[in-house]
Amino acid sequence: MRPILRPTLAALALAATPALALDLDNMTETERSAFRAEVRSYLLENPEVLMEAIGVLEQRQAQAEAQADVELVAQNREALFEDGHSWVGGNPEGDITIVEFLDYRCGFCKRAHPEVAELIESDGNIRYIIKEFPILGEQSLLASRFAVAVLNVAGDDAYKLVSDALMTQRADVTEASLTELSNTLGLDTDAVMAEMSSDEVRAALQDTQLLAQRMQITGTPTFVFESEMVRGYAPLDVMREIVDEVRSEG
Incomplete structure (x- = not known):
């Protein structure tokens, strides 16, 4: 704050x-x-x-x-919107890009999760980027390392399933729980768990940490709606108003 x-x-x-x-x-x-x-x-x-x-x-x-x-x-526009390693969802050709810095252990991120999903689904013209920003301890870091590893090993669709599952999970994040999640989703668990310790995963998370430092981001969730930054949770109706304003200004 x-x-x-x-x-x-x-x-x-x-x-x-x-x-x-x-x-x-x-x-x-x-x-x-x-x-x-x-x-x-x-x-x-x-x-x-x-x-x-x-x-x-x-x-x-x-x-x-x-x-x-x-x-x-x-x-920091290029690092925000075109870093080459962050997951990109929604409509890849959308007229507005929303970036979210999130932590899977963050209560307000969990609260925002279904509302962000509703915004993207109902609008249909939003490009959505997730920045893995684990700042709430070892479980947060473990979850983000797992998510990025899944993205690297199994691709975008598997990452989306894992990210959604981690955001709705209430139990502790452990290697055992992540192994179970990977097996449940039918992923190559051995490859994913090995990838978690890779230089690529470490570099991706470090890049986001450095980006957050440059942008003076210290909390989650933090959103970027094209040129406008929103620090903290924003309810669905507020996000819709921001999207409308950004479109009208564009």
Whole structure:
């Protein structure tokens, strides 16, 4: 989470009142005390001004953060959308690409999972990319290593089945549970388990970690809708609104 703006009382007072011809640095102590007393009296009589000023300052901060995220997306566009190793689903020819950084142990990722699936299915024109971003411990890392190994050994369709299964799994992720999942899906389990320790799997996960660092992504889920970044869970109706906005701007 980014720090919340906490403006000083003086900053709020100046933001909430008309510009005055005051030289605050050269006030005498008597003038400064009188000014502070006047500001305090005004704010106590008009507390709604504080909320208005805070709202303006927070809006400006949010706009600055959004613009910074747009710039981060632009700077990392190739790594986001064409890295050559991330799974690509949905409509490969879709007019909008959504990228999701996810962790299989993340509660909000699990909550978003069916809603993302519904968005992609109902829209029909979205290209969807998953970035394996295991940040919640050893089980998360184990799950992502397994998923990437399946992608490398068995291809896109098998990866999708495994990714969905891991996202809905509530039990601990262990080598035994992954072996059972692989066998259940009819995969070449020996090949998949061996691939989990490969340089290719390690490099793919490291590339995503470095990309996340460059983009200042520290939590999951994090979404990129073309040029717009959404940090955290977004319900289905909000995602649909963002997709409509992106299309209208395009």
